[in-house]
Amino acid sequence: MLLSLLHIAIIAPFLFALVIPFFYKKIPSIHTGWFVLILPTVIFIYLLTFIPTISRGETVTQLLPWVPSLGINFDIHLDGLALLFSLLISGIGVLVILYSIYYLDKNKESLHNFYFYLMMFMGAMLGVVLSGNLMVLYVFWELTSLSSALLIGYWYDREKSRYGSLKSMLVTVSGGFSMLAGFSLLYVITGTFTITEIIAQVDTVAASGLFIPTMILVLLGAFTKSAQFPFHIWLPDAMEAPTPVSAYLHSATMVKAGIYLVARLSPVFSGSSEWFWIVSGFGLFTLLWGSFNAVRQTDLKSILAYSTISQLGMIMSMLGLGSAAAFYGYEAGYTAATVAAVFHLINHSTFKGSLFMVAGIVDHETGTRDIRKLGGLMTFMPITFTISIIGAFSMAGIYPFNGFLSKEMFLESMVEATHITSLNMASLGFIFPLVAWIASVFTFIYSMILVFKTFTGNYQPEKLDKKPHEAPIGMLIPPIILVGLVVIFGFFPNILAHSIIEPAVQSIYPYGLTGVEHFDVHISPWHGFTPALFMTVSIVAVGVLMYLTLTKWQKIYTFLRLHQKDPVNYIYDGIVKRVVPVAKRVTKVPETGLLRDYLAYMYIFLIVAVVFTLYHFGGFAIETANVAEIPIYVWVIVAVIAAAALLIPFLKNRVTAIIATSFVGFLVALLFVMFRAPDLALTQLLVETVTTALFLLCFYHLPELRNEKSKPTFKWTNVIISIGVGVLVTTMALSSLALKSKKGFESIANYFLENAHDFAGGDNVVNVILVDFRGMDTMFEILVLGIAALGIVALIKLKLNGKEDINEK
């Protein structure tokens, strides 16, 4: 199977990333960004060519097996939703790179790192949205987390960058892991990772007992990525990244991956009330929380971060609401929420992207983003001011910008929600328009703060590091293009309707339509005197009022203890701060450094496991039938061995202890004689002699044995463990023997007795086994001896000093 061009569009950024360091090093005179700019432009234009196909309601599928053994295939599925996202990714990518060329100084910054990460991100993001296979989607998903974390930590010598990077990584990857579990469950239920095939089995999924856990696990992934409450906390800290990154990843594209996932999997899950409530509920709360908290921020980028959180919540809530269409049919007004979601997603990318760029310009030109220091910049930066006013007004939902239209549609669908009669909506439905209204008021307020605190009011030159002036034209072009779109979409929304929005909505409702039908998306600014219009009017009125009286009621944040940090951060910080101390404590307790303790754990594990198993299965037996007459001398020897052994722990004199141990060894040799093992007896005798000599050589200079000063519990634990081990070994020996006599498998040893003479030419069967039947054992047994001897030489003669790995070569 050959790579299609779409595959190449995903892979190309990764390959291109690899050559970026080369451009950076070899052609330092030209800003690396110019080279980088080429690729997304090409990809964007290439993707544009798909619009006719997709708007006809067709989809493009390209198959490429990757790891078919695991059901992972690099299949591409390009439909309306995927096209919308991939255009956003490549299109905004172009603008952001252009912007970054002016934002990042080629002489001061590690551009190769920056563009490497950025290209990696772009490829990964395209992979997420174009993949038709859940696991490939996951692969790219994690890569976006990774590249995002690297970009946040781009200025890695700053403490805050590292903090933000770690946080984003931990939060999004934990979501990713739970998503992985969710996808695995989906795989187990449906037997495939291919998204279209999963959607085809929607009934199987719904009938599965694992439906709810699967859904929740998948949603955790989406929520962490799209910064839904309470996982939103990583996003404000992600603002430590260079501003082009914030504009690109943390507002326009990556954070929308969660939205994408929810939309993409809506056909699978949306038939359940749980999905409806979780998605819209979390969305609404996030909308409220984000907008409420944005107002208290003083840093331009923080305001934008919370604003993004809030807007993401809004889109999420609309997607949740749209899922009601699965219950009520598609022609009803419910799909309007989904249309609004898709439309707003586009609009948000335009106005938020431009606002971030404005924040970057302000930062770049004044050296600060703190609105307490800013003000009155209008005269210095008129173009920037114009851009920001368009962007902010669109965000606030003011006519005639695109934000107004989607906001209006949002409010409309929220009002519509109160008409749903099932899903407990009869009693709880009022929440939707209420939250929407409140949140919109706050949205209005922070939008105003953003523009007017920065550009109007008193100019405070003493608080600024440098004298502000208008940004270079290259830095202005990208936001101008974006706000241009804000205006164009505001006046001519329907250029998007059929080409982009409709196919995208169709992807979210694949069952809503028969093959020939289409969603008829018409977006118009005027709907008559609808409740939505009244809501908008009242939002603006109340918003203006509250903006003007801001100082009067802003103390509420202090009262609610929201003024320092987001309360959810206490949880995150608390956990992260405690992990290491807890780990230390848990590790310290068992790791005493005392060999005895480590051995005790081993023995206790052994005893407990064996006793448990014996108890569980039974199996203890003892065979007394053929108890042979035991000669008296065996009794004596056994008694003496036992006595000598038992004596050893009590001996204080080291030489006596060594001799007593050897004595046991010699008596064991004697036992070998009794049991007709002459070779063994001989060997044991000789080995015992040599060992004893070695003992005496080595321990001659050691101190005498002491009475161990230990607590009685220590001693008695040892005694109990020791007895336990002895009992265990004996019990098992007896049981094995009993089983042996019962089962009576023929031992392989008889073969040796029969064949030693004729086929191995030896009469001493033990020796024949050693050198012939099992000669391999012997060969490696002498290797053990050899290693031991050489090791002893090394131990005695090689005496290095110092710490390891240091000062060695």
Next chain:
Amino acid sequence: MKNNVSLHTMTRIAVFIILSFAIYLLLAGHNNPGGGFIGALMTASAVVLLYISFDLKTIKNVLEFYFPYFIGTGLIIAIGTGISSMIFGYPFLTQFFTHAHLPILGDVELTTALVFDIGVYIVVVGVTLLIITTIAEDDV
């Protein structure tokens, strides 16, 4: 103990006897108790006896052996018997034996297992003596 003539004489005789016995054990191992390992320990104990009755340095000057080489040599001999069977297309470590009629000795059994056992013998002699001398030499 250096000038203890009677001890030295005794030792010489004892060492001779022990060494002969050790060789016997090595060669007889295939049919009677014994074998390379036992023979080697016997041999080593003879040498140790020498060390004890004379002193280490004297003996080292007489027996200029470098024991680590024993280990290497023995291992290679043992492996060699295994490999030689492979050369003839048999599985690794296949042992062969044959009976030969030699003048004076009469019917003698020749086995490759004996060569293997000699390898074992050399390793173990080397090991034992290396260990003992190394420890003993280490100035305490």
Next chain:
Amino acid sequence: MEILIALLIGVLFSVATYLLLTKSLLRIVLGTVLLSHGAHLLILTMGGLGQGAAPLLGQEAGSYTDPLPQALILTAIVISFGMTALLLVLTYRTYKAHQTDDLDQLRGRLDE
């Protein structure tokens, strides 16, 4: 017979374990020696004791004891000889380097 030896093996294992659980270098080493004695005896016992002659075919006895456990033990003895020798020297060097035979003082700190 097997029962008696099995009991003896139990005693050897108990004593060995007790010695291993002490804090003295020498006692621990002695413990490993007893442990291997116990294990070797166990192998022999598990092959069955007391029936037949030593496995020397030259004796032409009616039945022989099981030669396989004997061969295994021989291998095991040789191996444990090597291990014991190495452990002895290691112990000796540890003692020389640290000037103590008390494992309490050989714990080491947690943050090394």
Next chain:
Amino acid sequence: MSNLLVVPFLLPMVVGAVLIFFAKHHRLQRIIAGLTGIALFVFSIYLTYRVYQSPEQMIHLEVGDWRAPFGIVLVGDMLSILMVLMASFVGLVCLFYGFKTIHIERERYYFYSFFFFLLTGVNGAFLTGDLFNLFVFFEVTLISSYVLISHGGKKFQLRESFKYVVMNMVASAFFLVAVAYLYAITGTLNMADLGDRVAMLDQQGIINVIAIIFLFVFGAKGALFPLYYWLPKSYYGPPAVITALFGALLTKVGLYSLIRTFTLIFNQNPAFTHTIILVLAGATMIFGVLGALSKFDIKSIIIYQIISQVGFMIMGLGVFSADAIAGSIYYITHDMVVKVALFFIAGIIIQLTGTADIRKMGGLLKKYPLLGWSFFIAAMSLVGIPPLSGFFGKFSLIVSSVGEGQYVIVGVALVVSLLNLFSMLRIFMNVFWGEETDITFALSNEQVNGLLRTVIPLIAVTIALGLGAEPAFQYVSAAADQLMNPTHYIDVILP
């Protein structure tokens, strides 16, 4: 019959023996050692190919021409031959890293001989089909490790080596004990024959206890909870290359033996025995990662990561399905590569900065980007970030566990993975990120690059194993199918 099977352990043994004669000629030693390492690796590739292509996908050799179960039989099936291949690869890389880092005095005291003897034991343990012979190879491996771990005789080394040796001697004694019991009951030592005869026993109580004793023995070598406590400190003692070799190979021998015996012999009561394994797997993951989090010493952290990863490696065995075991095998393969890379990098960092404390370092990325990114990739692979090899290992374990309904272990594995991520990021952010400290670098750039040359192939392998996961998974799936059909193994060995 195929004498090829003896080469993986015989070649290192011969070379190890030969090198005794050249102990004082370190240059010659290096040349011989290097060539042997290459030869062994090339041969292992060939052998793997032979096994994979053979009709049974398994070749065996009846050593000494004594038929099984009477003689010792060597078995190269898909699993064992893969382990041999990986051991040879890891050994080769370690050798070249060793050339650059090992103190000349160590080389004079038989370092390379011990190195090859260790490989002898490891490869032998992978290939033998006889339980007692496995013991012998274990001992070869262990005594080599005893020597290598104390090699150099530094104070710290001696103290911790003593504990290491004693713990392992206890485990070895119980190995003998368990073999003795099994021999009493079944009258055989050949593993295929054991599998056959154990299956015929209707009384499983005693067999399960013996299984538990083997779990204890192999678990102690394989560093399972609560048997791993000897590991953290003792592995810290020797130089990085030895720690790498141990981390990659020693614990794997224990795990390999667990997988072998618990698929071939102790497969009668998986609901009981394998559940215990699963519990231990979870506990090992958790305690391992907590250990890693408790340390600020880069080498210690990675040592604890050995333990944590062991949990993942036996998770598949505990779940006990073909897919899960395939996941385990893949994971073991991946871990060998990544662990060595991490230890090498840690070794370079420690040599470079003269400290192992990550709190004392900072900003290394600026001067040593290649080192930093090598670490980053290896770390992310360890954590299981796609598309690196670690991801596919974790993924297949998780999917198969979910498929078997083992949700708890999946949860544990994912939480532990997150903590792994935290612990690895902590290193990266402290060492490579952050402000530059006033550390003076003890190595020249050429030296660092020279050392990195041994790391790069490992990094390349972890990427290749990830991107090219398909052939790897075809292989490990076939290996796992083989393991889950022990009758096939038994039929081949005992026709």
